[in-house]
Amino acid sequence: MSSIINMYAKPLTLTYIRSESEIAQNPTKKPKKTKSARRNEITEALSTTGYTYTFDSNIETIYITNEGDYALDIQNLESTAQALIRSKGTIFTFGTHQREKRPGILTTTLGKRLLQALEVNTQEIKQEFSKHRFNPRVELLIEKMQHNDRCKIASQVKNIIPIDLLKPWMDELNNLIEEMINDGNSQEFKEKLAAHRRNINKNYNNTKKYLNSLCDSRKKNTSHPT
CATH class of the missing domain: 3.30.1070 (Cell Cycle; Chain A)
Structure with a gap:
């Protein structure tokens, strides 16, 4: 990253x-x-x-x-996606907020990270990095975030809203996590992730060879002046 x-x-x-x-x-x-x-x-x-x-x-x-902020957003999306795929148990539950003393959606630290991820403007990021191939975890999370307009939930749950709307949103968030766990641990996804890593290593090695060849060429030219 x-x-x-x-x-x-x-x-x-x-x-x-x-x-x-x-x-x-x-x-x-x-x-x-x-x-x-x-x-x-x-x-x-x-x-x-x-x-x-x-x-x-x-x-x-x-x-x-501007680009640096987007790059950090991508890094946060990747780490959040990885944590969600490895997570176990229910992340979002319904209860009473201790500070506000009102019913609402309760969550863990990982749940808060997901809510922050939902507020990231992924369309702008994809435009900014139009030639970049993201980590499959990032692509998977973006796909799940955009499904059923889940991206809008993060901003809405902060408001005081009717209780009958909270439970469907809570279920939608938990469904997102369940989908991340199921898809992220599938054999197909693991193979896609492995292929992505191989491409990274291949690009790195090719770049390294190219830079080494430039250095070798320069050494030869300097050692045999015309």
């Missing part, structure tokens, strides 16, 4: 530059603008673009990236 992140995350760097007068007055003094002020300016400027940023306080530089 790290290779995907390195390949597609292309951050744009914005650095706050101190004026010459500021430097002359105090060369070691940090910029007058606070970190939060700079962050707020960047956030406001990007509010309509869909881009986000991470802040490195050591060098006072702001990295803005």
